[in-house]
Every structure is written in structure tokens, then in C-alpha cells.
Amino acid sequence: MVQKSRSEHILQLAKELLDDIELNRLSAEALLLKTSRLARWVGSDEIKYWINLEMKGYNPSNEISLKYMGITGRWVNKEEDKGYWGPLAQQEASLEAENIKLRAMTTPDTSGDWAFRVMKMHEQQLTSTSNYISRLSGIKSRVLAHLHEFVSEVYYEKEFDSLSESIFEKYKSDIDTLIFEHCGDVLEQIPSVMDRLSEGDNEAISQALTTVRRILDSFADSIFPPTEQTINIGGNEVSLGAHRHQNRINAYVHQRTESKSRKTKIRQNLSNLYDRVSTGVHKDVTTEEARALFLNTYLLLGEVLHIGAANT
Structure with a gap:
């Protein structure tokens, strides 16, 4: 069985994650856990900390936490420290619950003196639920967009590196073959140069x-x-x-x-x-x-x- 290099593992994981995000194949929690593995290999300290925040929840005392509260659209009132501090999985669960709630809402069958008030209350509830869903959907979309940006950068960088390595290795193989055929003693001297340069x-x-x-x-x-x-x-x-x-x-x-x-x-x-x-x-x-x-x-x-x- 051929063992894959670290670079090949990273490239494969990044490709899978892009498909996971674009095809909506995983829950928020599963997606973050998988992305955290990629971040441990190639992510910056900031990216790794941010993903941890998305898994465990935000806090008001950390600079990176406050920065990503803004990036992910979590603030309700920044001056009063009011916002959606919970992890992404919590926002996703709330979003699912609100969508179920919205689908269950029906227009009240009422008449008489109370009809106008009942309809007004129904419209207000409908508007409030829709706004809440919109806010939660916005948070989820921003998080996924930022994850997608990070994973895409890793994927295309590794894809380029892999292509470059492939091109160079092919060319190197051709050169080694030609040197061996025409002047094999030259090829024998190359390792000694590399050894001395490493010193x-x-x-x-x-x-x-x-x-x-x-x-x-x-x-x-x-x-x-x-x-x-x-x-x-x-x-x-x-x-x-x-x-x-x-x-x-x-x-x-x-x-x-x-x-x-x-x-x-x-x-x-x-x-x-x-x-x-x-x-x-x-x-x-x-x-x-x-x-x-x-x-x-x-x-x-x-x-x-x-x-x-x-x-x-």
C-alpha cells in the first residue's frame, strides 16, 4: 500500500471540505471538527482560535473573539456587548427550530371584534420569527463563507505546490537520465555537493x-x-x-x-x-x-x- 505524503493528505482533506461546504453535506459541528483538523496542519494561530470559538462559543474578553463577532455578523448591540455568543452549532439548531416554527404558523381563523388584534399579533410574530431566521442565517452564511475562503486558499496553494513538484520532478528525472547516459561520472558527484552545502x-x-x-x-x-x-x-x-x-x-x-x-x-x-x-x-x-x-x-x-x- 502506497503511503500518502503530508502534502497529499492536506490536499485531499481540503478538497473534501470544499465539497462538504458547497454541497452542504455536513452539519455545522461536523464541518468545524473536520476543518479544525486542516487548521492544525496549516492554519494560523488566529484561524485555529477562531474555529475553536465556533465550536465552543465566543467570549467578550478576547481580541480575536471580538474581531470575529463582527466578521460573522453576531453583534446585536456592540456598545452594550449584546450579540449571539453561542457556537455555530447552537445557531444552526436555533435556525432549524425557528424554521419549523415558521412552517407551523397558520393564519388565525377568527372574526369579530378581536379579529384585527389577533391578525396584528400574528403578523408581528411572523415578522419577528422571519427576522430572527434572517439573522441566524446570516451568521451561518458568514461563517461558512469564511471557512470556504480558508479551505480554498489551502487547497489551491497545495494544488499549485503539487503541480510544481510534479513538473520539477518530471524535469529532474529527464535531466538525471540524460546525464547518466552522456556523463554518468557527473551524476556521481552531485551527492557530495549536496552534502557539503547542507553543512x-x-x-x-x-x-x-x-x-x-x-x-x-x-x-x-x-x-x-x-x-x-x-x-x-x-x-x-x-x-x-x-x-x-x-x-x-x-x-x-x-x-x-x-x-x-x-x-x-x-x-x-x-x-x-x-x-x-x-x-x-x-x-x-x-x-x-x-x-x-x-x-x-x-x-x-x-x-x-x-x-x-x-x-x-
């Missing part, structure tokens, strides 16, 4: 960048071995000797794509990488910058190999 100290970073430089050189040797010949690139005769690693990578790209803009982009990126990696070996570079340089190198290798694969 984070200056010496480890310097060693990591040295390895990145070796990866670039080894990559050049694998895809375009040294030669005494030269190649004309952009009107310039370029040497392809043993120490001309950048030239040989650029020559590989030059022979496999007609796109001038792509050639220029790769040449500039490659030059910048060599410059920063070589400089970083001798000067302080932050862990974040070193990781960015390594990732950029890895993606560049993938782009160059994809160009080659497309022309074989």
Missing part, C-alpha cells in the same frame, strides 16, 4: 563550489572532448583545447541549435556560472547563493543535453 560553513561551501567547477569541466569533456581543431562561432575562431571547457560546451550547443538567442543565453549563463563558481572558491559565498549556483548549473546541464537529445 553550511565557509570551508564546506568552498569545497562544494570546487566540485561544481569540476562538474562543469567534466561535463564539457564528456559531451565535447578536447581537440586541436577550432570552430567558428559568430565570426570568431574558437579554440577547443583541453583547458577550453566553456568553448567546448558552447561549441556543442552551436552545432545543435540554430537559435541565436538560445545560444547567447546559454553562453552568458555559462560564463556567469564559471565566474561566480570560481570566485566563490576563494571568497565568502552564502549557503543560499551556493545552492542557487548549484541548481543553476544542474538546470544548465539539463538544457544543453535536451538540445543534444532533440537533434539526435
Whole structure:
């Protein structure tokens, strides 16, 4: 049985909750209990506290409680601290009871001197019950709308993360396959870079960048071995000797794509990488910058190999 990741659990729970809210599948209490589970995983302290208020009831001494009294439309008279302080389940139960009461109301069958007064009292009761139902319905609607907003944000964020991870993992798999096929020794050096970068100290970073430089050189040797010949690139005769690693990578790209803009982009990126990696070996570079340089190198290798694969 395949175990789901935490991210997958969150995404699935958020999807279920959206359906629960939109299809009105759960009672208020059941919905809040389920949403509280999602909030424990990804919610802010404020959201978690608010959901707790909706389950247990509001109080007049807490700032968040007073804030959400307003957001959920619970105030009757804020200056006098009069409002609907009870939990959502209580409001839902009252709403159901009032709807039953409203459906049971019938027009009085009366006549005579008391008819006008009886009808007046009936209309007042009908109006009062309708207003009460409207107020309770408003509270419930606002709570559900706020829950829906929270759950939607979680769902679409996780959906985007999942899509991004999927795209990157697919691309990474393609790059790893190409590197393994064309220059397997490069792939073997990558774990050592990651290990050193995880240490984070200056010496480890310097060693990591040295390895990145070796990866670039080894990559050049694998895809375009040294030669005494030269190649004309952009009107310039370029040497392809043993120490001309950048030239040989650029020559590989030059022979496999007609796109001038792509050639220029790769040449500039490659030059910048060599410059920063070589400089970083001798000067302080932050862990974040070193990781960015390594990732950029890895993606560049993938782009160059994809160009080659497309022309074989």
C-alpha cells in the first residue's frame, strides 16, 4: 500500500471540505471538527482560535473573539456587548427550530371584534420569527463563507505546490537520465555537493563550489572532448583545447541549435556560472547563493543535453 505524503493528505482533506461546504453535506459541528483538523496542519494561530470559538462559543474578553463577532455578523448591540455568543452549532439548531416554527404558523381563523388584534399579533410574530431566521442565517452564511475562503486558499496553494513538484520532478528525472547516459561520472558527484552545502560553513561551501567547477569541466569533456581543431562561432575562431571547457560546451550547443538567442543565453549563463563558481572558491559565498549556483548549473546541464537529445 502506497503511503500518502503530508502534502497529499492536506490536499485531499481540503478538497473534501470544499465539497462538504458547497454541497452542504455536513452539519455545522461536523464541518468545524473536520476543518479544525486542516487548521492544525496549516492554519494560523488566529484561524485555529477562531474555529475553536465556533465550536465552543465566543467570549467578550478576547481580541480575536471580538474581531470575529463582527466578521460573522453576531453583534446585536456592540456598545452594550449584546450579540449571539453561542457556537455555530447552537445557531444552526436555533435556525432549524425557528424554521419549523415558521412552517407551523397558520393564519388565525377568527372574526369579530378581536379579529384585527389577533391578525396584528400574528403578523408581528411572523415578522419577528422571519427576522430572527434572517439573522441566524446570516451568521451561518458568514461563517461558512469564511471557512470556504480558508479551505480554498489551502487547497489551491497545495494544488499549485503539487503541480510544481510534479513538473520539477518530471524535469529532474529527464535531466538525471540524460546525464547518466552522456556523463554518468557527473551524476556521481552531485551527492557530495549536496552534502557539503547542507553543512553550511565557509570551508564546506568552498569545497562544494570546487566540485561544481569540476562538474562543469567534466561535463564539457564528456559531451565535447578536447581537440586541436577550432570552430567558428559568430565570426570568431574558437579554440577547443583541453583547458577550453566553456568553448567546448558552447561549441556543442552551436552545432545543435540554430537559435541565436538560445545560444547567447546559454553562453552568458555559462560564463556567469564559471565566474561566480570560481570566485566563490576563494571568497565568502552564502549557503543560499551556493545552492542557487548549484541548481543553476544542474538546470544548465539539463538544457544543453535536451538540445543534444532533440537533434539526435
